[in-house]
Amino acid sequence: AQSVTQLDSQVPVFEEAPVELRCNYSSSVSVYLFWYVQYPNQGLQLLLKYLSGSTLVKGINGFEAEFNKSQTSFHLRKPSVHISDTAEYFCAVSDLNSGYSTLTFGKGTMLLVSP
Amino acid sequence: DGGITQSPKYLFRKEGQNVTLSCEQNLNHDAMYWYRQDPGQGLRLIYYSQIVNDFQKGDIAEGYSVSREKKESFPLTVTSAQKNPTAFYLCASSIALQGFPHGYTFGSGTRLTVV
Numbered sequence: 001a002q003s004v005t006q007l008d009s010q011v012p013v014f015e016e017a018p019v020e021l022r023c024n025y026s027s028s029v030s031v032y033l034f035w036y037v038q039y040p041n042q043g044l045q046l047l048l049k050y051l052s053g054s055t056l057v058k059g060i061n062g063f064e065a066e067f068n069k070s071q072t073s074f075h076l077r078k079p080s081v082h083i084s085d086t087a088e089y090f091c092a093v094s095d096l097n098s099g100y101s102t103l104t105f106g107k108g109t110m111l112l113v114s115p
Numbered sequence: 116d117g118g119i120t121q122s123p124k125y126l127f128r129k130e131g132q133n134v135t136l137s138c139e140q141n142l143n144h145d146a147m148y149w150y151r152q153d154p155g156q157g158l159r160l161i162y163y164s165q166i167v168n169d170f171q172k173g174d175i176a177e178g179y180s181v182s183r184e185k186k187e188s189f190p191l192t193v194t195s196a197q198k199n200p201t202a203f204y205l206c207a208s209s210i211a212l213q214g215f216p217h218g219y220t221f222g223s224g225t226r227l228t229v230v
Contacts, residue, residue, distance in 0.1 A: 009155065034218045043119075043205055043221035051216050090157070094215045102148065102173075103215060107157035 002026055002095045006106035013113055015083055021076040021109045023091030030096040033074040034103065035065055038088045047089070050074060061085070086113045117142045121206050121222035128200075128229050136191045136225045138206035145211035147189035148219065151175060152203040161204075164189055165211050193227065200229045 003026040013019050025031065032051050036044040048059025055067040065076045074091060091106040119140045128134045138147065149161040160173030164183040178197025183189055189208075193200045203226050207219040 032216055032218075036218075036221075041203075041224065041226065043121075043223045044207075044219075045221070046218050049216075049218055092218070096213060102160060102163055103219060105158045107155070 002093050002104040004091050004093050004104050004106035006091055006109045008109050010110045010112060013081055015113055015115050016080050018079050019081050019111065021089050023074045023106060025072050025093045027095065032094040033067060034092040035076050036090045036092060044090060081113050083113050083115065085111060087111060119206055119208055119220055119222035121225050124225060126225055126227045130229055131195045133195060134193050136204055138189045138222060139187055140208045141187060142208055142220060144208035146209045148207040149191045150205040152205060200227060202227060
Protein backbone atom coordinates (compact mmCIF):
# COMPACT_ATOMS: atom_id res chain seq x y z
CA ALA A 1 0.00 0.00 0.00
CA GLN A 2 1.08 3.53 -0.68
CA SER A 3 2.17 5.88 2.07
CA VAL A 4 2.78 9.62 1.92
CA THR A 5 5.22 11.47 4.16
CA GLN A 6 5.06 15.19 4.67
CA LEU A 7 8.27 15.84 6.50
CA ASP A 8 7.29 19.09 8.22
CA SER A 9 4.19 19.47 10.35
CA GLN A 10 4.64 23.27 10.46
CA VAL A 11 6.58 25.69 8.27
CA PRO A 12 6.84 29.29 9.52
CA VAL A 13 7.92 31.90 6.97
CA PHE A 14 7.88 35.65 6.57
CA GLU A 15 5.73 37.33 3.96
CA GLU A 16 7.36 37.59 0.51
CA ALA A 17 9.87 34.83 1.33
CA PRO A 18 10.05 31.64 -0.78
CA VAL A 19 8.73 28.39 0.63
CA GLU A 20 9.01 24.68 -0.08
CA LEU A 21 6.69 22.08 1.43
CA ARG A 22 8.09 18.57 1.15
CA CYS A 23 6.24 15.41 0.15
CA ASN A 24 7.61 11.91 -0.39
CA TYR A 25 5.66 8.81 -1.32
CA SER A 26 6.52 5.18 -0.84
CA SER A 27 6.59 3.65 -4.27
CA SER A 28 8.01 4.46 -7.68
CA VAL A 29 5.27 2.66 -9.61
CA SER A 30 2.90 4.68 -11.77
CA VAL A 31 1.19 7.28 -9.67
CA TYR A 32 -0.90 10.39 -9.88
CA LEU A 33 0.08 13.11 -7.40
CA PHE A 34 -1.94 15.95 -5.90
CA TRP A 35 -1.58 18.91 -3.58
CA TYR A 36 -4.60 20.26 -1.72
CA VAL A 37 -5.00 23.37 0.47
CA GLN A 38 -7.32 23.70 3.46
CA TYR A 39 -8.23 27.03 5.04
CA PRO A 40 -9.58 26.98 8.63
CA ASN A 41 -12.93 25.24 9.02
CA GLN A 42 -13.22 24.57 5.31
CA GLY A 43 -12.89 21.62 2.99
CA LEU A 44 -9.87 20.84 0.84
CA GLN A 45 -9.30 22.59 -2.50
CA LEU A 46 -7.17 21.18 -5.29
CA LEU A 47 -4.00 23.25 -5.82
CA LEU A 48 -2.38 21.23 -8.57
CA LYS A 49 -1.90 17.71 -9.87
CA TYR A 50 0.65 15.62 -11.75
CA LEU A 51 -0.68 12.96 -14.11
CA SER A 52 2.03 12.67 -16.78
CA GLY A 53 4.29 14.75 -19.01
CA SER A 54 6.30 17.70 -17.73
CA THR A 55 7.61 17.12 -14.25
CA LEU A 56 7.05 20.77 -13.29
CA VAL A 57 3.40 21.41 -12.62
CA LYS A 58 1.88 24.85 -12.11
CA GLY A 59 -1.20 25.35 -9.98
CA ILE A 60 -3.41 28.07 -8.61
CA ASN A 61 -2.30 31.00 -6.43
CA GLY A 62 1.26 30.94 -7.83
CA PHE A 63 2.17 27.50 -6.49
CA GLU A 64 4.13 24.91 -8.44
CA ALA A 65 5.41 21.40 -7.73
CA GLU A 66 8.08 19.20 -9.20
CA PHE A 67 7.71 15.46 -9.67
CA ASN A 68 10.94 13.55 -9.09
CA LYS A 69 10.47 9.86 -9.83
CA SER A 70 13.93 8.75 -8.71
CA GLN A 71 13.49 10.42 -5.33
CA THR A 72 9.76 9.61 -5.12
CA SER A 73 9.09 13.23 -4.21
CA PHE A 74 6.56 15.89 -5.15
CA HIS A 75 7.61 19.06 -3.34
CA LEU A 76 5.42 22.17 -3.44
CA ARG A 77 7.01 25.60 -3.92
CA LYS A 78 6.07 29.24 -4.08
CA PRO A 79 8.66 31.96 -4.79
CA SER A 80 6.96 34.64 -2.66
CA VAL A 81 4.25 33.90 -0.09
CA HIS A 82 1.45 36.13 1.12
CA ILE A 83 -0.30 36.28 4.47
CA SER A 84 -3.34 34.77 2.73
CA ASP A 85 -1.34 31.59 1.99
CA THR A 86 -1.55 30.66 5.67
CA ALA A 87 -3.33 27.31 5.57
CA GLU A 88 -2.77 23.58 5.84
CA TYR A 89 -1.42 21.79 2.78
CA PHE A 90 -1.95 18.11 2.01
CA CYS A 91 -0.09 15.92 -0.46
CA ALA A 92 -1.95 12.91 -1.89
CA VAL A 93 -1.02 10.00 -4.14
CA SER A 94 -2.96 7.56 -6.24
CA ASP A 95 -1.42 4.21 -7.14
CA LEU A 96 -2.49 3.29 -10.66
CA ASN A 97 -1.71 -0.36 -10.07
CA SER A 98 -4.15 -0.74 -7.19
CA GLY A 99 -7.29 -0.61 -9.30
CA TYR A 100 -10.26 1.31 -7.97
CA SER A 101 -8.79 2.26 -4.67
CA THR A 102 -8.59 5.55 -2.82
CA LEU A 103 -6.20 8.46 -2.64
CA THR A 104 -3.65 8.25 0.15
CA PHE A 105 -3.12 11.55 1.98
CA GLY A 106 -0.18 12.82 4.00
CA LYS A 107 -0.74 14.20 7.50
CA GLY A 108 -0.51 17.78 6.28
CA THR A 109 1.86 20.75 6.66
CA MET A 110 0.68 23.94 8.28
CA LEU A 111 2.14 26.97 6.50
CA LEU A 112 2.29 29.97 8.82
CA VAL A 113 3.05 33.26 7.07
CA SER A 114 3.83 36.25 9.26
CA PRO A 115 4.40 39.90 8.34
CA ASP B 116 -22.75 25.35 -9.97
CA GLY B 117 -21.94 21.75 -9.22
CA GLY B 118 -20.49 20.78 -5.89
CA ILE B 119 -20.81 18.92 -2.63
CA THR B 120 -23.03 20.16 0.17
CA GLN B 121 -22.47 19.07 3.75
CA SER B 122 -24.96 20.00 6.38
CA PRO B 123 -25.06 21.23 9.00
CA LYS B 124 -21.75 23.09 9.31
CA TYR B 125 -21.80 22.80 13.13
CA LEU B 126 -23.56 20.08 15.08
CA PHE B 127 -23.85 19.55 18.82
CA ARG B 128 -25.10 16.31 20.36
CA LYS B 129 -25.27 14.75 23.76
CA GLU B 130 -23.15 11.71 24.51
CA GLY B 131 -24.96 8.46 23.73
CA GLN B 132 -27.08 9.86 20.91
CA ASN B 133 -26.73 8.79 17.30
CA VAL B 134 -26.31 11.60 14.79
CA THR B 135 -26.45 11.66 10.99
CA LEU B 136 -24.32 13.95 8.84
CA SER B 137 -25.62 14.82 5.42
CA CYS B 138 -23.59 14.81 2.18
CA GLU B 139 -25.15 15.57 -1.20
CA GLN B 140 -23.40 16.06 -4.56
CA ASN B 141 -24.67 17.20 -7.95
CA LEU B 142 -21.47 16.44 -9.85
CA ASN B 143 -22.70 13.10 -11.19
CA HIS B 144 -19.76 11.44 -9.47
CA ASP B 145 -19.89 7.71 -8.92
CA ALA B 146 -17.63 7.52 -5.87
CA MET B 147 -18.10 9.17 -2.48
CA TYR B 148 -16.00 9.18 0.68
CA TRP B 149 -16.12 10.16 4.35
CA TYR B 150 -13.04 11.33 6.21
CA ARG B 151 -12.47 12.30 9.79
CA GLN B 152 -9.96 15.04 10.61
CA ASP B 153 -8.38 15.59 14.01
CA PRO B 154 -5.56 18.07 14.76
CA GLY B 155 -2.19 16.66 13.75
CA GLN B 156 -3.62 13.41 12.37
CA GLY B 157 -4.44 14.38 8.81
CA LEU B 158 -7.38 12.75 7.05
CA ARG B 159 -8.52 9.30 8.10
CA LEU B 160 -10.87 7.35 5.85
CA ILE B 161 -14.08 6.15 7.48
CA TYR B 162 -16.12 4.68 4.60
CA TYR B 163 -16.24 4.94 0.85
CA SER B 164 -18.63 3.93 -1.90
CA GLN B 165 -17.75 3.36 -5.54
CA ILE B 166 -21.33 2.72 -6.67
CA VAL B 167 -24.91 2.93 -5.44
CA ASN B 168 -25.89 0.27 -2.88
CA ASP B 169 -22.29 -0.69 -2.23
CA PHE B 170 -19.76 0.68 0.26
CA GLN B 171 -16.51 -0.34 1.88
CA LYS B 172 -15.00 0.20 5.31
CA GLY B 173 -12.04 2.51 5.53
CA ASP B 174 -9.36 2.62 8.20
CA ILE B 175 -11.55 3.77 11.11
CA ALA B 176 -15.07 2.47 10.42
CA GLU B 177 -15.86 1.29 13.97
CA GLY B 178 -18.73 3.25 15.46
CA TYR B 179 -19.89 4.63 12.12
CA SER B 180 -22.43 3.53 9.51
CA VAL B 181 -23.33 4.71 6.01
CA SER B 182 -25.86 4.13 3.27
CA ARG B 183 -25.76 4.79 -0.47
CA GLU B 184 -29.33 4.53 -1.77
CA LYS B 185 -28.93 7.31 -4.31
CA LYS B 186 -25.95 8.35 -6.41
CA GLU B 187 -26.19 11.90 -5.07
CA SER B 188 -26.30 11.11 -1.37
CA PHE B 189 -23.97 9.43 1.12
CA PRO B 190 -25.07 10.12 4.72
CA LEU B 191 -22.85 9.18 7.64
CA THR B 192 -24.27 8.11 11.01
CA VAL B 193 -22.08 8.51 14.06
CA THR B 194 -23.38 5.98 16.54
CA SER B 195 -23.12 5.88 20.32
CA ALA B 196 -20.49 3.16 19.87
CA GLN B 197 -17.99 5.70 18.54
CA LYS B 198 -15.85 6.41 21.61
CA ASN B 199 -14.53 9.81 20.62
CA PRO B 200 -16.86 11.34 18.03
CA THR B 201 -15.94 15.01 18.41
CA ALA B 202 -14.11 15.89 15.17
CA PHE B 203 -14.29 17.63 11.80
CA TYR B 204 -15.93 15.40 9.17
CA LEU B 205 -15.28 15.80 5.47
CA CYS B 206 -17.20 14.30 2.59
CA ALA B 207 -15.66 13.97 -0.88
CA SER B 208 -16.60 12.60 -4.28
CA SER B 209 -14.84 11.62 -7.48
CA ILE B 210 -15.29 10.13 -10.91
CA ALA B 211 -14.57 6.43 -10.45
CA LEU B 212 -11.76 6.12 -12.95
CA GLN B 213 -8.69 4.10 -12.11
CA GLY B 214 -6.16 6.35 -10.49
CA PHE B 215 -8.62 9.21 -10.01
CA PRO B 216 -7.02 11.60 -12.55
CA HIS B 217 -9.34 14.38 -11.43
CA GLY B 218 -8.66 13.87 -7.75
CA TYR B 219 -11.41 14.38 -5.22
CA THR B 220 -13.89 17.23 -4.74
CA PHE B 221 -14.50 18.01 -1.07
CA GLY B 222 -17.42 19.47 0.81
CA SER B 223 -16.92 22.25 3.36
CA GLY B 224 -17.14 19.92 6.33
CA THR B 225 -19.25 19.39 9.44
CA ARG B 226 -17.80 20.06 12.88
CA LEU B 227 -19.39 17.67 15.33
CA THR B 228 -19.13 18.33 19.06
CA VAL B 229 -20.42 15.75 21.49
CA VAL B 230 -20.94 16.90 25.07
